Amino acid sequence: MSALPWGRRFLMCPPEHFGVLYEINPWMHREVTVDLDRAREQWGDLVATLVEAGAEVELLEPQPGLPDLVFTANAGTVNRGRYVPSRFRHPYRQPEVAFDVAWFDGHGYDVVELPEGVGHEGAGDALPFGHAFLSGYKSRSDAAAHGPLSTLLGAPVRPIELVDDRLYHLDLTFCPLDDRRVMVAPHAWDRYGCKVVEALVPEPLVLSDDEMLAFCANSVVVGSTVVMASCPPPVGRQLEAWGFDVAVVGVDEFQKAGGGCRCLTLALDVATPAGAGPRPSTETAAAR
Amino acid sequence: MTASEVVEVDGHIIDSLILAKVLDVILDAGGDYRILEVDIGRTSVDPSRARLEVTALDEDALAALLAELQIHGANRVDQADAAVEPAEVDGVLPAGFYATTNLPTQVRRGGHWVDVDNPEMDCALVILPDGRVRTAPMHRVRAGDPVVVGRTGVRVQALERPRGATPFEFMNSEVSSEKPKEQLVARVADRIKAAKATGGKVLAVCGPAVVHTGAAPDVAALVRAGIIDVLFAGNGFATHDIESNVLGTSLGVPLGDGLPPEGGHSNHLRVINEVRRRGSIAAAVRDGYIAGGVMYECVQHGVPFVLGGSVRDDGPLPDVFTDVVEAADAMRAQLPGVAVALMLASTLHAIATGNVLPAGVETYCVDINQAVVTKLADRGSHQALGIVTDVGLFLSTLAAHLL
Numbered sequence: 001m002s003a004l005p006w007g008r009r010f011l012m013c014p015p016e017h018f019g020v021l022y023e024i025n026p027w028m029h030r031e032v033t034v035d036l037d038r039a040r041e042q043w044g045d046l047v048a049t050l051v052e053a054g055a056e057v058e059l060l061e062p063q064p065g066l067p068d069l070v071f072t073a074n075a076g077t078v079n080r081g082r083y084v085p086s087r088f089r090h091p092y093r094q095p096e097v098a099f100d101v102a103w104f105d106g107h108g109y110d111v112v113e114l115p116e117g118v119g120h121e122g123a124g125d126a127l128p129f130g131h132a133f134l135s136g137y138k139s140r141s142d143a144a145a146h147g148p149l150s151t152l153l154g155a156p157v158r159p160i161e162l163v164d165d166r167l168y169h170l171d172l173t174f175c176p177l178d179d180r181r182v183m184v185a186p187h188a189w190d191r192y193g194c195k196v197v198e199a200l201v202p203e204p205l206v207l208s209d210d211e212m213l214a215f216c217a218n219s220v221v222v223g224s225t226v227v228m229a230s231c232p233p234p235v236g237r238q239l240e241a242w243g244f245d246v247a248v249v250g251v252d253e254f255q256k257a258g259g260g261c262r263c264l265t266l267a268l269d270v271a272t273p274a275g276a277g278p279r280p281s282t283e284t285a286a287a288r
Numbered sequence: 289m290t291a292s293e294v295v296e297v298d299g300h301i302i303d304s305l306i307l308a309k310v311l312d313v314i315l316d317a318g319g320d321y322r323i324l325e326v327d328i329g330r331t332s333v334d335p336s337r338a339r340l341e342v343t344a345l346d347e348d349a350l351a352a353l354l355a356e357l358q359i360h361g362a363n364r365v366d367q368a369d370a371a372v373e374p375a376e377v378d379g380v381l382p383a384g385f386y387a388t389t390n391l392p393t394q395v396r397r398g399g400h401w402v403d404v405d406n407p408e409m410d411c412a413l414v415i416l417p418d419g420r421v422r423t424a425p426m427h428r429v430r431a432g433d434p435v436v437v438g439r440t441g442v443r444v445q446a447l448e449r450p451r452g453a454t455p456f457e458f459m460n461s462e463v464s465s466e467k468p469k470e471q472l473v474a475r476v477a478d479r480i481k482a483a484k485a486t487g488g489k490v491l492a493v494c495g496p497a498v499v500h501t502g503a504a505p506d507v508a509a510l511v512r513a514g515i516i517d518v519l520f521a522g523n524g525f526a527t528h529d530i531e532s533n534v535l536g537t538s539l540g541v542p543l544g545d546g547l548p549p550e551g552g553h554s555n556h557l558r559v560i561n562e563v564r565r566r567g568s569i570a571a572a573v574r575d576g577y578i579a580g581g582v583m584y585e586c587v588q589h590g591v592p593f594v595l596g597g598s599v600r601d602d603g604p605l606p607d608v609f610t611d612v613v614e615a616a617d618a619m620r621a622q623l624p625g626v627a628v629a630l631m632l633a634s635t636l637h638a639i640a641t642g643n644v645l646p647a648g649v650e651t652y653c654v655d656i657n658q659a660v661v662t663k664l665a666d667r668g669s670h671q672a673l674g675i676v677t678d679v680g681l682f683l684s685t686l687a688a689h690l691l
Binding site for chain 1: 298299300303304305306308309332333335358359360361362363
């Protein structure tokens with residue numbers, strides 16, 4: 001097996017204006033106060049850990065009034081130098097897009113947009129694995145976005161229905177570790193989605209409910225380092241057995257808004273292999 | 289009528305099991321689907337696309353199902369509402385008006401399919417103030433009536449063939465004089481019984497040959513027994529029916545011995561004259577001038593009849609509509625509830641009736657002349673089953689089965 005071909009260059013946004021100012025997922029409660037100093041510290045630790053693991057970090061300038069800009073995973077979807085901006089479901093986050101687009105435009109990316117009327121929340125809902133993207137839908141992204149997204153990204157996009165409100169983005173349920181292994185939270189998917197992932201992932205690390213709610217699947221993988229918000233012992237043992245180093249970075253200030261390590265980063269170096277990959281096992285097609 | 293809509297789903301719908309899921313969602317909701325088109329990507333990179341016709345029990349169930357399907361990326365194929373233009377002048381349709389068929393028809397208004405109230409061929413579709421849609425013959429349209437123009441937003445449904453052994457199976461074959469008649473008549477009798485059992489009405493359209501062949505007493509008996517509910521005919525049939533009952537002749541020829549008496553050629557004129565003297569067929573029945581026959585039974589049993597006139601009519605009888613437009617409207621007024629139509633040895637009235645009948649009415653066209661039967665079908669009444677035989681023979685056999 002070989003390490004993930006992406007995850008060495010990330011876009012991040014300092015939490016200068018972070019806070020829980022509205023409630024758009026079950027984790028958010030406006031009465032909970034964010035300790036901004038602590039958030040800054042945790043974010044700084046995450047940057048340092050990623051850099052130490054061998055990654056580069058690019059910075060997006062924070063904007064007042066856009067507390068969730070810090071969650072760059074939702075800025076859009078990147079593949080082979082192409083950037084597809086998100087179309088947010090909630091009006092609170094829609095103004096973020098202009099700043100995201102400006103950054104990618106200024107950094108030489110080919111910016112291509114989804115058609116009007118279909119929502120998709122970027123890498124938060126679309127993660128590459130092998131030659132394809134897996135993409136969550138229903139809570140935030142629309143199933144209808146997958147066709148156009150696939151065309152724009154030049155790669156197959158396989159929609160998976162998310163059925164647990166608490167796990168509202170795919171990146172809370174699916175975390176590719178290398179070319180064969182993925183941390184998965186099947187409880188968050190419908191039975192068709194489970195079949196699709198089962199056919200796609202040779203060696204899954206299946207997370208329990210508690211593990212998935214501890215943001216285990218929202219980890220960032222840099223080569224053989226897995227950067228996690230917390231690491232329950234069973235998960236840690238399996239990762240170590242597979243030869244990964246685990247780095248735990250507390251990001252609980254951000255978890256108040258429903259985001260973990262992965263949500264705070266956007267991989268800029270995703271490049272799925274061009275051309276047709278294998279179809280998932282034939283069993284999948286016959287699964288009906 | 290069930291409600292249906294075309295949806296499309298695309299992307300990597302095969303490998304991601306989205307298509308399988310969409311089909312399951314439809315069935316789980318008690319709906320049904322027909323795959324209209326599937327375009328499967330050649331490789332795993334190429335997207336696939338499927339177009340499905342989704343059917344649900346009614347509009348509400350369909351709306352709920354479509355909302356559910358939309359979540360999985362299956363979206364209604366964009367369909368526009370029907371275009372509507374007001375009629376500028378009474379009796380004149382906007383150019384480009386939609387010309388109807390006699391099939392069940394729906395019109396899309398405000399994103400919903402609305403059933404057309406009374407399917408009829410060669411009419412226009414008029415939107416009523418309450419949102420319903422009706423067919424209207426040209427002459428009935430009034431200035432300002434909103435009329436459907438173009439074909440967008442209009443759809444017709446092919447008739448479902450009744451399941452099981454029915455005379456309709458014969459419709460798939462050519463009209464032929466070489467069919468076992470006895471069996472065919474027995475099946476028509478069964479269909480009439482079935483229609484009556486569910487409250488359907490039976491319409492008889494009679495030509496003068498019904499009287500000439502001596503079958504009028506059979507028709508009278510069917511009226512008396514409550515089997516025939518509506519009668520359409522012309523001046524000729526009614527006149528000969530009355531003549532044969534009052535004077536014992538049909539067009540001057542005695543039905544008994546067939547030997548023409550002197551002056552018999554004017555018998556029908558004398559009969560018409562006497563009915564005219566009384567003001568109506570009903571009045572002639574009431575004062576005892578007409579004491580039997582089909583028209584007599586209609587009056588006695590309150591069976592409505594419409595007599596349509598023609599240029600060559602003698603008299604005519606006072607009940608005959610001499611304005612063809614009024615005649616057609618009077619016929620239309622009698623159609624609601626009609627489930628079976630018997631076209632009995634009548635060319636012109638059969639075609640006139642065929643023009644106003646919805647395609648859902650089982651129609652049996654009985655004539656000794658194959659051309660009549662073919663003509664009816666050629667003029668768009670594809671639901672008509674032709675039975676080429678002597679009408680007298682047909683009616684006596686039918687009456688024997690039903691009475």
